Amino acid sequence: MNRPLYINAAAVLNAAGSECADLLGTPPVPQPLTFDLQRKALALPVPRLASDLFDRKIQRSVEPQGLRLLHCAARLAPALAALQLPAARIALTAAIPEVDAPSPCWDAVQAILEQPHKQLSQLLANTPPLHALTLLNSSVMAYVAEALNCHGPMGGFCSQDNAGLDALIEACQQIAERHADAALVVSSSPNLTPALYLREPDLADEPVYGEGAAALLLSSKPLQDATQVLRVAGFARGYSADPQRTLAVGKRVIERALSKEKLCVGDVANLVANPADRQLMSLFESTPQCLRSVSAMTGELGASGLLTEVAMTLHHSREAGAVPGYTLLVSHGRAGHWGALLLASENLEKYA
Amino acid sequence: MSATRIVITGMGAVTGFGFEWQTLWEKMLGAEHCVRPWQPQDLQDNEFPVRYAAPVDMTLLPGHLQNHPAWTLPLEKRSRFGWVAASQAVADSGLNPGQLREAAVLCASGAPQHMLADMLLTQAPDGAAPDWQHLMARAAEVSAEGSLRQANDRLARVIADDLGCEGPVINISSACAGASQAIGNAFRMIRRGEVDVAVAGGADSVLNLDTMAALYLLGAASGEQRWGADLCRPFDRDRSGLIAGEGGGFVVLESLEHALARGATPYAEVLGYGSSLDAYKVTAPQPEGRGAALAMQAALDDAGLQPQQIDLINAHGTSTPLNDVAETLAIKQVFGRHKHFQTLAVSANKSQFGHLIAAAGAPECIVTALACLNDLVTPTVNLHEADERCDLDYCAGQAVSRRVDYALSNSFGFGGLNTSLALGKYREHGQ
CATH class of the missing domain: 3.40.47.10 (Thiolase/Chalcone synthase)
Incomplete structure (x- = not known):
């Protein structure tokens, strides 16, 4: 980008x-x-x-x-x-x-x-x-x-x-x-x-x-009086309906989303993902991120699920005392679609 | 923009002309059309007000496609056509499964086919008002091939599963601009390095009672009977509405580097893509063609082309009173410098194989690529007396032999969703 x-x-x-x-x-x-x-x-x-x-x-x-x-x-x-x-x-x-x-x-x-x-x-x-x-x-x-x-x-x-x-x-x-x-x-x-x-x-x-x-x-520009911004820092997507291949595809999607910022999973402060998805969660077993999801509040929202989570990430980034850092949102649909989105919450001074 | 060049290396088309792009091209150059009398299967009497369409003729199915799994799995008709078209495109490209593993699949597949029989399952046993509760109680009777069982991205997934593609699998929904958006998005994905290979296109069939009734009631589909099967008349003063076709089209797009490394020969190069919104009315195009002009200009800018370099426009050309005038005005806006609009060729494929709705942009992109490859422009048939507001060279009646270095392929969706693809003749050493 x-x-x-x-x-x-x-x-x-x-x-x-x-x-x-x-x-x-x-x-x-x-x-x-x-x-x-x-x-x-x-x-x-x-x-x-x-x-x-x-x-x-x-x-x-x-x-x-x-x-x-x-x-x-x-x-x-x-x-x-x-x-x-x-x-x-x-x-x-x-x-x-x-x-x-x-x-x-x-x-x-x-x-x-x-x-x-x-x-x-x-x-x-x-x-x-x-x-x-x-x-x-x-x-x-x-x-x-x-x-x-x-x-x-x-x-x-x-x-x-x-x-x-x-x-x-x-x-x-x-x-x-x-x-x-x-x-x-x-x-x-x-x-x-x-x-x-x-x-x-x-x-x-x-x-x-x-x-x-x-x-x-x-x-392409932050809001005029913003002190904190939420920047899109990476994304990737893939697909596999094959049970033998799906985790490899999910892993690749996550790595690609992190690659632009040269990050690994351990560098990400917050993970947004469906905790009930055992396959997805198996990709994060050894990482200590703060896990978030609003799905219990909303039910499964299909096409609007990820954007609801992004909205919530924006809300968190603007809370008093919010700490700058990366949030990785990962979605895995039952049909086989994988998606990963990396968001960076940052102090605006960096771009002043 | 990056220096990555993107080429078309495989094509597949299923239309009323048959199941192979070679047949489509041959018939189109011969100024034939495949519109014929049509009535919905669900009706016994010949009473449906839309009397003509361009359906796929299954008697034309060639032997080598008769065992394709698309004909036996529970799928909607549009998905069958699309899967076969995608298989043909991949076979045409010569790609092997290993080369397809990280490929993307982008597909526009239109509206799902509602089955009246399914809806009638809502009937209450005691004659009370229909209710979904009754339908759920009779779920086992619900058709496996209708909208209740078939997710809208079924075609994209069935292609990806069949080919073993693990890249992004994307279902597009932008009405009649869908397949063109799919190809344009695939082009950009390759250009920015997200994938090296993409299978992109669309498939659709609105030839069913529910959808055609809706299109007729909206005033979009023609119920004209005066011209018999010759009623699809883009830019003609007697045009009366769209004539629906059905089928699908897919292209294989690759980075040139990837294509050459495996010894493939490109058909044509995709140079740019543009899209826009009319933001006018959901039921009519913006009358001055503002959105259409924006999309064409965006495609030219994306391709780094000047308007005067364009030799051919494969028009959206729906044969509707509003579109054809607005599109002509848009072409005049974009190609006004030195009155270039007076010298470029404009061709409307829907006069030959009907309007494939969400899939329309795919076979039209294929025809545009073939025009660049062969320096031949297919005709706009049934155009006998042009509307006085439609005063461009529409290649009426017969194919034209002329040099086509660069061309645009327009697709404008219902509700003012506009796309334009810029294609060019493939040259070994670049444009």
């Missing part, structure tokens, strides 16, 4: 609350799902969007997962505006969850059930035109771009748990390679629907899923 990259602002929304400080409280209790009482999860009510930024019809036509993403993005609007950048210099990257499934077009389903011999006419009569936009899940990117006036480079990602890292890396590269001067990185977890459970029916240790969203604002 040939340009420093700073995480300047963050917004979160999850079962613990809408502020990072909420993630330090008592874990919320998972509740039974309405469609499967045997399973528990951390669901969220649908958020209300700021009417000064978004058209009211968006509130009605966008799925809950999209509304959560928009809710977080909107809260970064003041910080983005304060940068006073031309719209073409602002990038937008997104970790977009899977489209809600089954189809959210319930009026059409009900109508077809009532008159199955009139399937087509019921489908056409009861499908709202904007239903197409829910099929094209990247439409939420268009709403963010329009509301926050982003005309610059874009990238949409949908690689399960690793999509947040994919979106963050793309934003970093756009800034580092001078295609943009700032970037919004937005993400949302999937809605709690049957698809979330039916896609991996044989999972031995099914997690407690949660609904949530997170958004970050990255820039």
